[in-house]
Every structure is written in structure tokens, then in C-alpha cells.
Amino acid sequence: MERDRYVDFLRALAICMVVLGHWLITALVREPGGGIVAPELLAEIPWTQWLTLGFQIMPLFFLAGGHAAGGSWARTRAAGGTAAPWLARRALRLLLPAGAYCALVLIAVGICSAAGVDRSTLRLAGWAMAMQFWFLPVYLLLSALTPVLHAAHRRWGLWVPAAMGAVAVAAGTLVTAGVPAAVGPVNYVLVWGVAYQLGFCWRDGQLTRPLTAGMAVGGALAFAALITLGPYPVSLIRVTGETVGNTDPPSPAMLAWVVAQAGVCLLAAPAARRALRGVRVGRAVGFLGGASMTLYLWHMLPVLLAAVFYLAGLAPGAPLGSAAWWALRVPWLLVLAVLLAGVLAVLRPLERALGRLSEAVAPPPGARHDRPALLWAGLACCVTALAYWSVYGLAPDGRFPTPPALAFAAGTALLTLPHRSAARSPRDGETAAPAREAA
Known part of the structure; x- marks a missing residue:
């Protein structure tokens, strides 16, 4: 199947909007x-x-991710591959860049801590460099669940995201009512999983135009009702002081926004695909797609670099929220964009080296794993470490986070354990067919 440029565009757009936001x-x-x-x-x-309504478009990343994962897993199944090596291959594409990022940041944390940098400053910087990590454990969990979710999709189709949404609404209502917080984390998988599951349905042509129009209108109306008549705030990012939020964990209002945004995205697909046919546009989408993980991981580093100008008293100041402050947002964004371009240029050799390393250590398409239990244990270690850092930052209490760092390193190592390179051995007289890429 020809690669859908619109899917790549959605993932690139989601990352760029997160950075800008x-x-x-x-x-x-x-x-x-x-x-x-x-x-x-x-x-x-x-x-x-209210600005968060325009910048919170991560539902599109999960929608596009489900579309891509559904095709990849279907091709792997057809080639006789199994879940563990398929997951290892996809996980390493995320974990190796994340590991390099964490290693460099943690080295800086260790040096700064040894040099006596104020712990509160170090804690703030560590939090800023890890604030985007919430996405990785959720996406890895959904990737791990893909074989089960896709099997359910093949059997029940649209009923699966509908059922997941119903359970998410029930869980979100319980959280709002003050039920113990243990219920809340379920919605990270359920709410974002609805977008992921809709990606399966989109790829298989189950989301017709009348249905997507209903999703767009119904989701928007439900969101409006929940923030005006219900207890949920308009912000799609957690705000300090709120007793009820939409993202931590994802609320029914966030679920409504997921459905509405997916509907609008699919309604716009025909026109967007026509606009994306140009060669130059395709190259831009390809570049952003290839650099998306680097953009996502490193986009707060320019903020820390820009902080040097504030420390030196060289940055212009204006009262927060004043007209002058908003006017200064334009050069602020331009400076950060230039700094990020420089960061990307410096990291380009590392990015390429990590790509080659991923291909070298990841199981090939159609492989079988000799010790799948160790692979799943490795994934659990990585997810746990990333989840911890997403909450507490890379310098909790201004100190080097030794336990999660060791867990992440051990987990990544387990994901690179040896594997058998073919799904089955060819019979006598047969020639082994080349495995198909399950990207």
C-alpha cells in the first residue's frame, strides 16, 4: 500500500503545534x-x-499512529511475524533517541549537581526538559496493546472505540466524584486509545463522511456542554490550582475533544491530500516527520539557552500579559526557532547514528524472539522510568535520579536481546522470501 502523506503530515503537524504551544x-x-x-x-x-484548544492536537498524533500501526501489524501478521519483535522494533525507534536525550541531560544534571547548582533551579530545569515525556509511556503502552486492539478491531470494528469511550466516561466521572486516584490512570490508555483505535477504523475505510461529520459536530457539542454545564475547565493543559483538569488524567471533556478533532481531520482529508501532492511540500513533510522525535525531545533546550539572556539582564522585560509582553512573543518565538534549528543541525549526526543503530539492533520484520518475557520486562522498565520522569522531571529534588536511570538503561538493553531473524525456516528446496518492512 502506498504511504499516505496525509498521515505523515498529521504527525508532523501535531509535533510542531506542541513545540509552538x-x-x-x-x-x-x-x-x-x-x-x-x-x-x-x-x-x-x-x-x-482558550488558546489550548488550538494547540492541543495530540489526538491527531494518536490517530495517525493508529493508522500506521494498524498497517504495520497487519503486514507483520501476513508475513508470519509475532508481537514481541514487532513491538521491539517500533519501541526502539522511540527509546533510542529518548535514551540519548536522557543520557545527555542526566550528564548535565550530574555535573551541575556536583558543581553546587541550586537544587530548586536544577529541579525546575529538569522538569522543563521532561515535561513532554507523558506521551512516550502512553504511546508505548498502546503499541504493546496493538495486537489485542487490532484483533478486537477486526472483529467488532467501530464498537471497540465506542466501548472504550463509554468506559473512559465512567472512569472520568468517578475521578471527578472523588473516587480514589487509582481509577484515573486507566483513562490515559482509554482516551488516547480511542484516537488510536479510530486510526484502525480510518485505515480500513470504516469512517464514512456522514459518520466523521457526526463525530466533529457531536464531539464539539459535547465538549461545549461539559465545559459550560459540567465541571470541566476549558484548558486542555493542566493548570495549577484546578481541582478538576482535562489532561491529568484525560477527562470526558478531553475525550469529546478527541472525537471532534478526529472528525474534523477526516473531513479535511480529501482537500489536504490535494494540497500535499507537491514535491516541495512532500519534502517538507518528510523532513519534519524524520526529525519529529528530535523536535519533540529537544524543543525546550532553546528555552534554557534563552534563559541565559535573562540571567545576564539582556532580555527586554515587560509586565506579564501586557500588550508589550505579547508583542515581544514574536521575537521570542523567532529566537527559539533559530536556536532549535542550530540544535537540530548539531544533533543531525547523532540522529543518523541512532537510526543506523536502531536498524542494527532491532529485530527484522517477521522475526521471532527467543525470550519474549524478557522483552516485555524491558518495555515495562522503560515505561516506568519515563512515567516517573514525566511527573517528577529529570532532576527530582535537584538530584540525579539513579533508580529510574538504571531501569531505563536495563529496559532498553533487554529490548535489544538476540532474536531469530526469520518467522519460519524455509523447507528443503525453498528460498527464504525477503521479509517485508513493517514500518
């Missing part, structure tokens, strides 16, 4: 004593919470 709401203020604080824009200026 994080940059826009990040505010640095130099205190009279010379220190730097980062006031929370969404809490200080409540009307800015």
Missing part, C-alpha cells in the same frame, strides 16, 4: 535578585486557557 506559554521573568522564575501563564492570565 510550549514556547508560547513559557514565560521567563528576571527577579530583582538576579534569579529567574517561570510564572504559569495559563494560571496568571485565565483567558489564555
